[in-house]
Amino acid sequence: MTFAPAAPAPLRYPIKQHRLDNGLRVIASPDHVAPSVAVNLWYGVGSRHEEPGRTGFAHLFEHVMFQGSANVPSGQHIALMQAAGASVNATTWFDRTNYFETLPTGGLDLALWLEADRLSSLLDALTQDNLDNQREVVKEEKRQRYDNVPYGDVLERLITLTFPPDHPYGHTTIGSMADLDAATLADVGAFFRRYYLPNNAVLTIAGDIEPEDGFGRAETYFGSLPAGPLPPSPQEDSMPPLGPADDLPREETSGPVPAEAVYVSWRLPARDVPEFDALDLLFGILGHGQTSRLHKKLVREAELAESASATCMGLIGGNSYGFAYARARDGVEVEELEAALLAEVDALLQDGPTEVELRRGKAQYERHWLHELARIDSRADALGEYATLLGDPHLINTRLSEVNTVELDAIAAAAAAWFGRDRRGTLIYRKDQP
């Protein structure tokens, strides 16, 4: 059965941009459905900017940003925002750090003032006690989210298999305990001065505010902050795929896990090239959802796996990253599972996806993307993301039509260049032997 796929309707989220004299990019996207605004700041610094021996530092620094500034006592950024009815948080990832608050419109000035105060004067309030306290909190976070969780070290192991240790993506955002312990007040100061600059940030204001009003308020609170020299970018040359076939990285580990598992990872092109979109769709067809190849074959038909999936992690610094995994059902040898997983990889590389699979992949992408833009807070985050990493927030409106232009031949070409069993790293996770 064939029928013409319905092209997604173009999106028309209003987007206005303005740049302050100090280089701060401000994006406004009005939406008056709810009496709320989303304030979202993307700073162009993430774990890929960290120096050797200081892994985990960008994330530790993110915590320090809540420890007060010249006019804000420690912890009060969140407390004042919550008392204004805000949801507040921040996250750190390989390419960036974002800080955000979503709140009733009447608190917009307070949100901007708080963000500007810490950007202008964080170091005035920084103390050894504050740093030591947040170092402990971050170490607890690492224990809770990684060290005390089954398979909690998988991402770190896969990243290490896929990129050289000195590569910007060669370590994870959470970093190591030893490096967290080594971080000093001087490190915090230097990091702040180097990266936390108005001209290294994008401020997005989405929701119940008109663009000119938002730009005016941004000028009021951020306009007097001085620009600084932009930090140098870390290595952004694209590395080739893993290989050659007779020299593929492979690691075995074990832990107190209930099921053995196989993980296969690939170096991919950076997210700003069309090849990445093609591979993103390919990985979705391989391992996203109930009709994906891995679920159908390994979970549903052969009943070798209790779960199986694949995903891409789009990154901007020369390469991205993708992986597939399967967790073995009771009594299934992990080698058998690995062979079955690789057979699906082979089949997808050799024959490519079907027309229907591609159409389904695009339809699923459409729903996820529309969902992402449905709330002002995640829409603000997407605007900041596309402005910071790809230089153009308007891409959120054209994203679906871009993805829709990817055809089978483009997927075949991208797969031939980057995918397949001869370009993979492999991690085998076994159960601890009693």
Next chain:
Amino acid sequence: MSALQQPPIEPPGPWSFPTAQRSQLSNGVEVITYALPGQHVIAAHLIMDLPLSAEDREREGVATICARALDEGTRSHPGETFAEHLETEGAGLGVEVSLAGLQTILDVPASHLAPALELFAEAVIEPELTEADVRRHVQLRLAEIEQARANSSQTANLEFRAAIFDPSSRASRMNGGEPETLTGLTPDAVRAFHAAGFGPRDATLVLAGDFAEDPVAIAETALGRWQNPEQSHPAQPRIGPGDQKSILVHRPGAVQADVRLGGFGIDRLDPRWAGISVASYAVGGAFLSRLNAVLREERGYTYGVRMQFSPLRTGGSYAVQGSFRTDVAVDALVEARRLMDLGGAPITADEVDDAVAYFTGVTPLRYATADGIADQVATQVLAGLGEDYVDRNLAALRATTPESATDAYESLVDIDRLTLVVVGDADQLADPLRAAGYPDLAVT
């Protein structure tokens, strides 16, 4: 340094929960519709008044297996062709199994609603529930339990619910069933559960989003044919508390201890609900709550500690929960107990103001999306709360006083009768815990 003064907050304007259109399909299914301009992904929740207490005691988990197998094939679209059609429409289908009832949930771009809702109805009305699908889902559920048992936080949650609810109640056991009841579950039992439990009577369909066509007409086409003269009508159970206990689950070598400290709570219909919402926010909900300000921001013992009341349809539970590195876990517990005690430190007017401002501030955004509204309305249906619940609750929050918040808290939180669950390294924790006021600690 910024020369600008801290700006004041302008008070929020009036807001109320969106208004629904109500109608009924020809077979009696209630339809509640929210037209939401700009919400391009439609959320549809079909809510069945089918409490888990309707499961046979020796077949617990049957509702979950049935729900999970719904999209494995229908009589009209057998096997995986069903999911292929559904996913090609850009739709996602989910199920949610809670103590009060079952939900099947559809998310789909507005332009694909009609064909996707047709498939959604097939899954509910005429699932295949084949032998192979049921057996596989039982095995996957058993594997899921093993994963949960290997996870410290999930183990703590499971042990805690087993302890605080009356052990004869369904609430004390996992919603998805326990290994001993799942292992013997047959495809016939799953089909019998579907035949008896699924039907249009007492079913509610919530539809929210920016509709391209009349959603009620689409719903009538898809679900109006649904009939089940044999449908059973299980009653909603009342749930009671278990006995106070202190339990330490041994996890050799664990670097942290997961702590749950709490007890049996109340539901949203209890007149103390607004008061306890405010009080528990002050004690353990806000970032600078009494608990988090000390245990995280002052001591650095944890990534975060919180206190939460979790309502059921009747009754509920509450817990302080956190994960603490092993060498400070007992100190953290002792300190948490001290901070939970309002004796001499009642809830203050500032704490009430902050809590009310927070709850009223986050509400409009939470209900600005199709899935946010549909999810809330489904919760209201399952808890028997009525359509104006959000507005009534906001009014009750605004009427809360320091006294009413403190009274609600003190009537519910008996510091000397809290149930404790710790999951961590017993070799390091057992003796210090006994010495810290838990002489009856049971180590498992």
